[in-house]
Amino acid sequence: MGFAKWVNLLMVFHFFAATPIFSHSSSFTSKFLDLAKEPEIFDWMVDIRRKIHENPELGYEEFETSKLIRSELTKLSIPYKYPVAVTGVVGFIGTGSSPFVALRADMDALPIQELVEWEHKSKVAGKMHACGHDAHVAMLLGAAKILIAHEKEIPGTVVLVFQPGEEGLGGAKKIIDSGALENVSAIFGLHVDPTLPIGEVSSRSGPLFAGSGFFEAIISGKGGHAAMPQYSIDPIVAASNVVLSLQHLISRESDPLDSKVLTVAKFGGGDALNVIPDSITIGGTFRAFSRENMMHLKQRIKQVVIGQASVYRCNATVNFLDEEIPYMPPTFNNDELHELFQSVAVNLFGVNKVSSSELVMASEDFASYQEAIPGYMFLLGIRNISVKSLAIPHNPHFTVDEDALPYGAAIHASLASNYLLKLHQNLPLVEEKYNDEL
Ligand SMILES: [Zn+2]
Numbered sequence: 449m450g451f452a453k454w455v456n457l458l459m460v461f462h463f464f465a466a467t468p469i470f471s472h473s474s475s476f477t478s479k480f481l482d483l484a485k486e487p488e489i490f491d492w493m494v495d496i497r498r499k500i501h502e503n504p505e506l507g508y509e510e511f512e513t514s515k516l517i518r519s520e521l522t523k524l525s526i527p528y529k530y531p532v533a534v535t536g537v538v539g540f541i542g543t544g545s546s547p548f549v550a551l552r553a554d555m556d557a558l559p560i561q562e563l564v565e566w567e568h569k570s571k572v573a574g575k576m577h578a579c580g581h582d583a584h585v586a587m588l589l590g591a592a593k594i595l596i597a598h599e600k601e602i603p604g605t606v607v608l609v610f611q612p613g614e615e616g617l618g619g620a621k622k623i624i625d626s627g628a629l630e631n632v633s634a635i636f637g638l639h640v641d642p643t644l645p646i647g648e649v650s651s652r653s654g655p656l657f658a659g660s661g662f663f664e665a666i667i668s669g670k671g672g673h674a675a676m677p678q679y680s681i682d683p684i685v686a687a688s689n690v691v692l693s694l695q696h697l698i699s700r701e702s703d704p705l706d707s708k709v710l711t712v713a714k715f716g717g718g719d720a721l722n723v724i725p726d727s728i729t730i731g732g733t734f735r736a737f738s739r740e741n742m743m744h745l746k747q748r749i750k751q752v753v754i755g756q757a758s759v760y761r762c763n764a765t766v767n768f769l770d771e772e773i774p775y776m777p778p779t780f781n782n783d784e785l786h787e788l789f790q791s792v793a794v795n796l797f798g799v800n801k802v803s804s805s806e807l808v809m810a811s812e813d814f815a816s817y818q819e820a821i822p823g824y825m826f827l828l829g830i831r832n833i834s835v836k837s838l839a840i841p842h843n844p845h846f847t848v849d850e851d852a853l854p855y856g857a858a859i860h861a862s863l864a865s866n867y868l869l870k871l872h873q874n875l876p877l878v879e880e881k882y883n884d885e886l
């Protein structure tokens with residue numbers, strides 16, 4: 449069935465008084481935060497987040513999470529596409545026609561044993577929502593609940609993207625490749641941040657998260673007796689020099705003001721104390737804030753590994769693991785969307801609650817959307833000393849302060865509705881900051 453027919457068949461349930469939201473942009477954004485804090489939305493989001501937290505699922509295995517999302521969308525009479533990229537769900541709110549703006553939440557958990565003792569601790573041994581994706585899903589559903597209550601006033605379509613496999617598995621790329629976002633003209637995404645207090649957001653224009661790539665190299669020599677090295681070709685000495693030479697790619701070849709990382713995190717080979725092994729395997733990761741820098745590092749890693757190994761008469765092969773751990777481009781925020789974000793966030797949370805992010809060397813697969821369409825990623829505060837939500841993501845003590853959920857839901861809903869409103873009114877995406885009549 450075509451999407452337009454879905455929308456025509458849609459029964460819209462208004463949970464809140466359907467006062468016009470698009471007539472006074474400054475008042476409706478603050479209303480969204482009030483709505484998101486209402487027990488009807490807040491308690492519902494908390495319940496969803498806890499259910500997902502108790503049953504964490506790794507990338508492309510998010511079957512129960514996806515089922516829960518679909519069940520809630522159905523209850524809200526929001527049409528959706530499923531499956532998209534294995535377990536992904538893409539929902540639609542609005543007219544069903546252009547312009548389209550997307551909001552993204554990732555769904556996958558991590559292979560980490562939760563060490564937080566609380567009532568809704570993970571029930572699955574060795575798996576945990578340690579990156580806050582359970583909260584991301586709950587917040588996007590919260591935004592959906594706010595927006596559907598005002599669906600008839602949305603001048604376009606909000607596309608809800610529930611994405612699988614963010615944790616190094618290329619889920620965003622799979623969503624793009626599925627064609628589900630073909631007509632979308634902008635996409636927004638958030639990540640919870642325990643370094644920012646509750647009620648605050650931060651981001652920046654241009655680069656935010658680094659791109660990441662991985663490599664593994666096998667350096668092969670000729671094994672033999674450790675007491676008679678003249679009969680062997682020692683891959684350990686060769687690999688040791690490869691590691692040292694790789695360090696020079698950042699310290700000697702790179703602009704010190706343009707951040708990059710190259711870490712050899714794996715070095716393995718040899719079992720006996722009196723045997724020179726046949727080969728050594730090394731591996732690691734490289735990070736940078738532009739595609740150009742990433743490609744340059746990739747090329748130089750290969751040259752240095754092969755070249756340096758050959759100095760010691762060894763052969764080397766380098767594998768960039770594109771299948772196992774897909775290359776992640778840098779997250780690069782669109783300038784115009786940054787201006788819109790600033791204006792919406794200040795309106796919603798207050799001028800003192802919106803800050804400029806530092807660059808982050810970790811990567812985010814939201815970057816894959818930004819390679820295809822203008823996109824904007826921002827960070828949402830979850831830090832609260834009283835509930836100890838201080839641990840950084842991917843830590844077994846990671847905790848989300850659930851009081852952050854309404855902020856995430858409200859800003860998602862506000863960004864999407866403001867974006868469509870500005871397009872509808874044929875206005876620049878940002879209001880003029882300066883008055884010509886001064
Ligand atoms: Zn993560």
Ligand SMILES: [Zn+2]
Pocket residue numbers: 579580581614639841
């Ligand atoms: Zn994450």
